[in-house]
Amino acid sequence: MTRFLSRVLLAPLLAALLMGGAVAPTWSADTAAPAATEAPAPVDPAKSLDSVKQSLDKIEAQIVGDSLTDGELIKLRGALDPISAQIQAVIAEVAPKLAAVKARLDQLGKPPDLKANPSAAPEDPAVTKERDDQQKLFTSRDDLIKRANLAQLRVDQIASQIAERRRTLFANSVFQASSSIASPKLWMSVAGEAPRGFSAAHGVLMDFVSQASEALAWRNAWMFGLSLLALIVAIVAATLLARRVIPRERSGRTPSEWQKAAAALWTAAAVAIIPVGGAMGFFALARWFGLGGDEFRRLSAALFRGVVEFALAVGIGNALLAPNRPKWRPVDLSDRVARRLMNLILVVITLITLGKLFEALDATVGSALPVSVAARGTFALLVGLALTRGLYGIVAAPDVEESPSGRPGNLVDESPWWPPIRFAAWAATIAVIGADLLGYVALSSFLVDQIAWMALIISLLFLFLKLASEGLEGAFGPNSRLSRALIASIGLRRESLAQIGALLSGVVSLTLYAVAALLVIAPWGLQSHDMVGAMKSAFFGFKIGGVTISPWSLLVALALFALGYTVTSAIQNWLEKRYLPLTQIDQGLKASIRVSIGYIGVLLSLLFAVAFLGINLERLALVAGALSVGIGLGLQSVVNNFVSGLILLWERAIRVGDLVVIGDDQGYVRRINVRATEIETFDRATMIVPNGNIMTGVVKNYVRGDRIGRVKIPIQVLWGSEPEKVRETLLDVAKSHEEVVGIPAATVLFTNLGLNSLDFELICFVENVERTGRVKSDLLFAIFSRLAESGIRMTGSTPEMNVSLPHIEPMLDRYFDRRSESKA
The missing domain is CATH 1.10.287 (Helix Hairpins)
Structure with missing residues (x-):
């Protein structure tokens, strides 16, 4: 209850702090684009x-x-x-x-044409x-x-x-080259300009003090002091309330991932909004009392921006790393790494803020170019060194023992995302220091700003993705309040609600990725409506037949295709692992959907890549016309298999998981590709069958309509056995097996009256055709035992012959007599 009241009291107080920001200095007034007004409806x-x-x-x-x-x-x-x-x-x-x-x-x-048809009516x-x-x-x-x-x-x-x-x-x-930060000539120039710079800075400070003394007469000074005191009291009260609403580390049940993400965002807002609101209120007071003129606008804007950046960095760092609250940490990091990263964030953002303030002061006093280059290069180098110190040893301390696999013990179960993140961080750090030392100070400073900006965007993207994914899927879960309400009011099924949650999660995630991408490229001077044009104009090449060709354009086209292929694979994996398992679609249709999405995505990616190169459909038609000759001469089987694969995917005569017989081989369909189908035989071998052979040949599918299988067992008993008793025994054996279905019922057929045997056939059915071999074996064991118990003898594979010696002797005598007569 106390926590709830604290949040209720904190919200209006924070809003009151933000009210002063109406007249606060803007961040980038020089580069803000004017709002586009709608054109009036044209009269003419x-x-x-x-x-x-x-x-x-x-x-x-x-x-x-x-x-x-x-x-x-x-x-x-x-x-x-x-x-x-x-x-x-x-x-x-x-x-x-x-x-x-x-x-x-x-x-x-x-x-009408009267000249051609004079008789036509006018x-x-x-x-x-x-x-x-x-x-x-x-x-x-x-x-x-x-x-x-x-x-x-x-x-x-x-x-x-x-x-x-x-x-x-x-x-x-x-990319403009200047003096290296390690150049002695640069520092000699700075030393020569230092006295004039200090003098100009002192003059600016005295002007500010003089202007403030004039603006704050004794009465205005009292009013400004009371207003400032009220603002400080409000900030302190908001800080005390914020500490009460931030989740604390307590023993008990571990919070869920959604709770961690929600608590992290709330923590970031509670930590960052107080200094931001305080700065806005302070600058509002300064403007109301006339403190600072137009010459201090750049410096005040830099100071305000520094406060905002520092507050955001500290808020996001505390939210994402939670160095003192491991249970509420949304990322999988150890306490040591979290504390080390938090310290790194504080050092880096402090250096960046001081660098921006010095640049604003430098622009206000009008320092010489070498001083500006040295200042920007120094702060960029300090940031690079801080990153180097912070990243070195962050994986494991020197005394951490290695696991049997050769990796540090605390990295055995780490996420696969951390190695590329560490590699990117080291690459950016080396680029910052290298550009600074080589004389590209502007590039080094820009990279520092981009590192901070991208870290902020990626952190917020991570929190919002986790909040959206866990929140939406949890809200539409089978036991949530929203699901129960929708089931009771609308009558939706639980499976449908889970699908809706997964779809909404995917749409929100895609939107968040798009927004993050636009925010990341914003500092590069690109806007959403000219982003594609800027990408195209960033590379140069030569034209052949109206098409611009260059190595860079080819690399970008390949990158676009790789990006499209990656997005397609991600969508396929999401369908296979997240959405399709929530549906009641059979396995074959799931595989067809996944493969079809893959082919559509690859085709669209290829079209985007080709369109970037400037190759239109007319040029592709010419290429296709040239290739048609080769297709007609030597690629008939490839085209046949390709078309047959598409027909199999959409006609679904056979599906993934079906038990089929092709020729003398049989097995399970494991994968249907465009060119061939993979079938796993009973001896665990993979058989690759071209799709054209499946379309033109005879294929037996045991599970096309249903999965019921038939078991047929022939039985031969000796003459003298009672057929009805044999029939009853066989039916009893079939009915006693638990996997033999009752409908269709088992039956016994009397198939033949042999010379030495009576032939019968037991025919029964099982629910799963894959179990026919096992059920047939069980029935044969049971039949052999039951017939032996009933005294019914079965015949062997060779007919029985009864030989009597008295019958053979006359036959032998006649044979030898005829043989002697023929010799005489």
Whole structure:
């Protein structure tokens, strides 16, 4: 109850702290894009297109200049969106009218040709006038559509030019070479500029003190002091309340993954929002009392941004690592590693914040270029060294013993994600230090900012993914309150609710990944609407037949295909392991869905990669026409197997898991590929059968309709046995076996009256055809025992012959007599 009241009291207090942020300094006012206003509905399409042309002419005239900054280019790019919307509005208005006029012209038809057919009746003048009027309307509206399409083409071309200019500016600013941080000449220049820099900084400080003294007269000073004291009291109260609402380490039941993720996000918000709200309130007070003029705007903005970054880093670090609360830690890390990473985060974010403050002070006092380069390079190098010190030995302490596998003992059960994360961290650290030492200070500083930004995005992505996945699947679980309510009110089945939860989890996860990707590329100067254009313009090449070819474009195309293939594999694994097991679809259909998704994903990935290279469908048609000759000459069997595989997947004559007989071999279908089908025989051998052979040959499928199997046992007994007794004995044996079904009932057939035996057949059925061999063996054991107990003798494989010596002697005498007569 106390914790609940603390949260209730904390929420309005934090909101009150945030109210002061309305007049707080902006982070990046110079680069903020203006909000795109919706274009008004055009009254006259022609006048609207004239206005569009004038706007595009102005933008093209501004782009010609070489002194445009990135912020100005962003503003120009943002101005293209309402222009494009205006063009689309004209097209949307004129296109239906053009289609209507064309329909009328088609209805009126062509005018009669009196020269070709002089005897034809003349056309009604009203029809002729109507056709002329409609033709004029068609021409005017078709001209409007052409003008609109031409204007849209200009918009696309200008957007591409702006994206190219922004890419060039970004490359020039980040990849510009300067003096190495280890260069003595650089530090000599800094030493020469140091006295003037200190003097300028002292002057700025004195100006601020003088301005503050004038703004805070004795009465204003008392009001500012009381307001500041009230703000401090509010911050202290919010801090005390936040400590009570943060989950504590207690003995008892371990929290679930969803509870850990939710507690981590709440902890991050509770830790970060208090200093952010306090900073916003302080800057609001400063502005209300007139402290700081326009010359201090850059410095105040950097200070505010530093407070926000530090608060976010500490909040996310405490939320994700929970160094003092192992039970609430959402990541699988040891206490030692968690504490070490938290210390690393504090050191790195402190260095980054101090670096940004020094850059703002440097810009305010107007220091020389060597001082700026040295400052940025020094802080970047310190961050690189801090990362090196923090990452070294983070896997295991020197005294940790190795396991029998040769790995440190605390890494035996670690997640497979940690090795690539550690490798990426080391690679980024080496890049920061290497770029700084080689003279690319801007690149080194940019990499430091990107490391911090990507760490923040990835941490939030991890928490939100875990919260969404565990929360949605738990909310739609079989025993949750929401599931019980939906079952009681709507009548949904539990299996359907589980499928809905898995689908929602997948959609939310995909959305989170897309948002994270856009946030990661935002500092690179790319926006969502020109991201593809920027990627294309980042590489150069030569054209062959209208197609730009370069090694970089090929690498990017391969990367796109690999990305599409990876996404396809991830979707397949999600379907196979998460969604399809929750359905009641049979195993064969599950395999068909998985394989079909794989082929569709690979095809789309290939199309994206080919489209990036600039190869359109017409060029592909030419290539396909050339390949058709080879297909007709030597690839008939490949095409036959490919088409047969697609037919098998969708017709499902045989499915994964079916028991089939092909020729002299039989086994279970394990996989259906496009070219061949894999069948596992009873001796555990894998038989690869081309799909064309399956489609054109005879295949026996034991489980096509159902899985019931038939057992047929022939029995031969000696003459003198009672057939009815044999029949009763065999039926009793069949009915006594637990796997023999009652319907269809077992039956005994009297099949033959042999010379030395009476032939019978016992026919019965089992539920699973895979158990026929085992059931037949059990029945033979039981039949042999029961017939022996009943005194019924069975015949052998060779007919019994009764030989009597008195009958043979006369036959032998006659044989020898005839032989002697023939010799005489």
